[in-house]
Amino acid sequence: MLTRLPVQEIPTPCYLIDRQALEDNLSILGRVRERTGAKILLALKAFAAFRLFPLMRRYLDGTAASSLDELRLGYEEFGGEAHICAPAYKEEDFPLICTYADHIVFNSFSQWFRFKPLVEGCGQRLLCGLRINPQHSEVKVPLYDPCAQYSRLGITADHFKEKDLSGITGLHFHTLCELNADALERTLKVVEEKFGEYIKGMEWVNFGGGHHITRNDYDLDLLCRLITEFASRYGVQVYLEPGEAVVLNAGYLIASVLDIIRNEMEIAILDTSAAAHMPDVLEMPYRPEVLGGGKPGEYPYTYRLTGLSCLAGDIIGDYSFPTPLHPGQRLVFLDMAHYTMVKNNTFNGIRLPSIAIYEPETKKVQVIRTFDFQDYRNRLS
Numbered sequence: 025m026l027t028r029l030p031v032q033e034i035p036t037p038c039y040l041i042d043r044q045a046l047e048d049n050l051s052i053l054g055r056v057r058e059r060t061g062a063k064i065l066l067a068l069k070a071f072a073a074f075r076l077f078p079l080m081r082r083y084l085d086g087t088a089a090s091s092l093d094e095l096r097l098g099y100e101e102f103g104g105e106a107h108i109c110a111p112a113y114k115e116e117d118f119p120l121i122c123t124y125a126d127h128i129v130f131n132s133f134s135q136w137f138r139f140k141p142l143v144e145g146c147g148q149r150l151l152c153g154l155r156i157n158p159q160h161s162e163v164k165v166p167l168y169d170p171c172a173q174y175s176r177l178g179i180t181a182d183h184f185k186e187k188d189l190s191g192i193t194g195l196h197f198h199t200l201c202e203l204n205a206d207a208l209e210r211t212l213k214v215v216e217e218k219f220g221e222y223i224k225g226m227e228w229v230n231f232g233g234g235h236h237i238t239r240n241d242y243d244l245d246l247l248c249r250l251i252t253e254f255a256s257r258y259g260v261q262v263y264l265e266p267g268e269a270v271v272l273n274a275g276y277l278i279a280s281v282l283d284i285i286r287n288e289m290e291i292a293i294l295d296t297s298a299a300a301h302m303p304d305v306l307e308m309p310y311r312p313e314v315l316g317g318g319k320p321g322e323y324p325y326t327y328r329l330t331g332l333s334c335l336a337g338d339i340i341g342d343y344s345f346p347t348p349l350h351p352g353q354r355l356v357f358l359d360m361a362h363y364t365m366v367k368n369n370t371f372n373g374i375r376l377p378s379i380a381i382y383e384p385e386t387k388k389v390q391v392i393r394t395f396d397f398q399d400y401r402n403r404l405s
Contacts, residue, residue: 030389031356032354034354035378035391035394037295037296038380039379041275042274043381043384044382046274050084051083053266054083056237056248059248060251061251062261062262064264065085065265066084066265067087067266068088070271071270072365072366073361073365073379077101084270086106088109088265089106089125090108096120096124099125105127106125106127107128107129108121108128109155109196126150128150129152129155129194130154131155133154133187136191140152143191153192153195154192155178156195156196156218157175157179157199158214159171159214159218160211160215162207163200163203165201168308171199189222193228194228195223196230197230199234200232204239204243205244208250228263229260231251231262231265232264233265235264237266271362273359276357277301277356277360278357280294280295280353281350281355282332283351289328292328292329294329297333297374298340299338300332300368300372301364302357304367305340311340314329314357317344317355318343318344319342329341333371333372333374375396375397376395378391
């Protein structure tokens with residue numbers, strides 16, 4: 025796709041979403057729905073560009089939120105089912121949560137018992153569930169492991185004993201991050217060993233997110249078998265709520281080189297920022313791929329790509345290129361749709377990247393959102 029785009033003409037920095045690549049991912053998810061009867065939700069914490077919701081709702085059943093504002097966005101802009109699961113709820117938010125949600129997942133029995141009277145008195149049927157923690161870790165990075173020691177996410181099996189489950193219709197677990205179906209298979213075994221007696225009385229079970237379903241090597245057959253066998257065994261509706269998998273490899277961040285300096289090595293300063301525009305690069309951490317770039321030393325010219333902020337550690341990574349970089353040159357960072365627009369910030373007053381969509385029918389780029397001083401100012405007081 026990028027070889028056909030006028031990349032040099034796109035104002036930078038800019039997030040660019042490939043509509044066709046997005047629909048290719050959605051088609052895979054749609055086939056999982058058809059084969060298994062599972063319902064699939066968009067995890068808004070990963071991607072929430074609502075201009076694309078009309079396309080996405082053709083393949084997905086609704087949205088999964090972690091806050092009141094995410095929930096409202098899904099309810100108003102996406103439609104379908106609106107689920108929410110958060111570590112805790114604020115009492116002043118809860119009346120609106122009851123207005124927008126049809127599924128509410130509680131992270132503890134204390135939260136459930138506190139809000140149960142409000143649920144029962146809200147005047148509509150809400151499906152309430154509990155988040156469970158099977159204490160089985162598959163995620164290797166502790167920052168992203170919901171089952172790490174002392175995790176605040178979910179109820180462990182020993183805290184289920186002799187608890188009143190009246191009013192609870194479902195269970196929810198989210199234990200994965202960028203993992204294949206074999207990780208789900210091992211997780212399900214532990215979930216059933218520890219919580220099987222409680223699953224038998226439920227109407228639905230949410231397998232959470234972290235399933236890398238649209239990755240080339242993902243075992244779709246195993247996923248579908250696990251879902252269908254589990255649903256048949258317990259008579260429950262299974263939910264999945266992928267985020268990254270929905271937009272995997274469907275977006276880019278296009279940036280420009282502003283300057284080249286030398287301090288023992290060549291350093292390129294870009295008009296983007298790891299700290300402000302792609303925070304997972306520092307948080308995960310990871311090194312994003314660059315179109316046409318390689319590992320240090322792979323090509324003749326090696327550079328450290330750095331951000332525009334004053335943070336000394338605003339470093340994207342070291343890359344090599346077949347030809348020298350120069351000011352004004354465009355660089356394209358790959359796989360930048362997820363956990364970028366939803367996590368970026370205006371540190372140092374650096375403007376947020378524009379958001380654009382590549383439309384395959386017209387073979388044109390449409391810039392759908394730009395940001396200016398008022399967007400920075402309005403976040404402050």
